[in-house]
Amino acid sequence: MLIVTLGITIILQFFAAAVAVKLTKVTKFNLSWILISFGFIFMAVQRLAEFLPFVTNFQPQYFRLFYIWLGAIASLFFAVGVFLIQKIFNYMKQAEVRTRGQEKALLNAVIQAEERERRRFAAEIHDGLGPLLSTIKMSVSSLSNSETSAASQAVINNVNVAISEAFKSIQDISNNLSPHILTNFGVAKAIRNFCNKVNQSKGLKVKFKSNIVD
DSSP: OOOHHHHHHHHHHHHHHHHHHHHHTTTTOOOOHHHHHHHHHHHHHHHHHHHHHSSOOOOOHHHHHHHHHHHHHHHHOOOOHHHHHHHHHHHHHHHHHHHHHHHHHHHHHHHHHHHHHHHHHHHHHHIIIIHHHHHHHHHHHHTSSSOOHHHHHHHHHHHHHHHHHHHHHHHHHHHHHOOHHHHOOOOHHHHHHHHHHHTTSSSOOOOOOOSOOO
């Protein structure tokens, strides 16, 4: 029974050693895995040396010393291999931390670039179309002071209303793209201002508290 057990153990040990050696190529001949593979090989040889006296008359004079040295060498290979693998895991962990930091920095850069673009676009809309509409409205308003027919006056009034609505739309678009209160006064006042607008609808009552110093 002992011989059968040792035989099965030897087969398993050599099978494990063969698989380990085969995986060496997969690991791109990583030194730590090479050492572990040698550890499996020495363990298999150790089991074979332990098995030989049961089936042959081969009994080396220094069998016990030979057996101990095989075990010591296998243990050494395993220990060094595991130590190197631990260093690899630590390096991978550090690389993951660096990658996360780089991703976070990249995300912040994208957000900042997007925010700058939104502010620029909002400023161009407000500073470009706003004065133009104001000029048009003043010109149209000057026409309303002149003597015109009732039909013409109605057209002028409609144009004034349309210009006012367009000006209001531009202000809303500019404010939605980059709220000036957020840029000039900070997030606390921006949220408080938004809550005040919601409360004006009387459909919902919102209370806002913040420990942010305005």
